Amino acid sequence: MAHDLLAKRLAYILTKLNNGEKFTLKELALEFGTTTKTISRDLNERFIYIPIKKEKNLYSLHEYALGKLNLEDIKNFATISGIKSLYPTLTNQFLTEILENKINKVFLVKNSGFEMIENKKDDFEKLSRAIINHHVVEFLYKDKEKIVEPYKLINSNGVWYLCANDSGKLKTYSFTKIENLKTKEDKFNLNSELLKEIEKDEINWFSNKLKEVQLKIDNSAKDYFLRKKVLSNMKIVEENDQYFIVLTKIAFEDEIINLVKYWIPYIQILSPNDLVEKLNNILNGYIKRTQPVQSQC
Structure with missing residues (x-):
């Protein structure tokens, strides 16, 4: 329940920022019936990677990032931001790319998260960029070399997976077990049929061995x-x-x-x-x- 309330508050704040509104800590605290300390934590810790600026106690989003998200994107992003262990620490540059390219094209978060992956932040960002730019990736997985087309980073019951097209079949790889990740120059076109399979939100494509x-x-x-x-x-x-x-x-x-x-x-x-x-x-x-x-x- 606490996560739900937090996600709603963050979604509302993110909506205001995305719309170009300016506000003080006190104004938001009164609006949500909470303390300025809590709102300050939202803006300065939970949204530390968002390009927020402060001018004379007024908080707002930098102009270059305005209007980049739709309502569903904001809900998804607020949910992720409200659960600390769900994601690694993201850089401002990376976040801006996500804002510009729509977060729901990159991530699929099915439930609350528990897996700690901060130590693989660079790989997380590298994979996300490869997904956005449709670049083929190469890595070692269980001591075997893989060359795949990355489609999404999926968090299912707290575990991050890479969902990728491997020779025309959807396959998933536990993110923490991916090693020696490299982005190749080769680009690929998205397969609409595989995208439909992902959107079905079923587990059959996760593995042939359930x-x-x-x-x-x-x-x-x-x-x-x-x-x-x-x-x-x-x-x-x-x-x-x-x-x-x-x-x-x-x-x-x-x-x-x-x-x-x-x-x-x-x-x-x-x-x-x-x-x-x-x-x-x-x-x-x-x-x-x-x-x-x-x-x-």
Whole structure:
């Protein structure tokens, strides 16, 4: 709920900026019923990469970036900006390119994010520019060389993926596992049929090998999971007064691992066993690393 309110506030502020309006911290604070400190954080931290200027306590957007976004772009961008761990720190130059080329052509954010990728900021920007300019990219993935046409950076359940055309087929690559990324001089034309597949918002093109996962979720989180459609292909198979059990299909294990870690203790993996074991190992390792050191008398 807090993320929803934050995203709405950021969308409203971004709309005002995009329309060329000027305002003070106090004016926005009164409008939203919050403090000037909160509004200052919105403008100076959450929007640190936006070309905002300040003149005599009035905030506004630099002229060269005005009017570049439509309503849907603003909603998407505000959502991203409101969830700190969802994106790396973006530069002013990169943001301006995004403003000019429409953010929803580059990114597809399906749910809230948890993956930290700040250490791969340069690659994130490089891929985004390649998508905007339709440049072929080359990289190593699981020790294999890949040359693909990049279509979108997708955040699904907190994990970033590159969706690309590989010899006429849509394939996805976990962004954090991409190494030695290079942008080639070769350019490509977008395949309209592949774009339609992406817009269907289905997981079939994520991978040819989908894994079925059974989850037990506390009813206190039920409204959020149903309203937000956190799991796009979720099917409820059992429910009672305390919890409900769902089946879902995933292409990559990290999606569910990150989701469950975020929602502990309200969610539990029931099957498959190898995924249960993987999560338990992660949690046990965390507990061991964070146990306080006992002082010796």
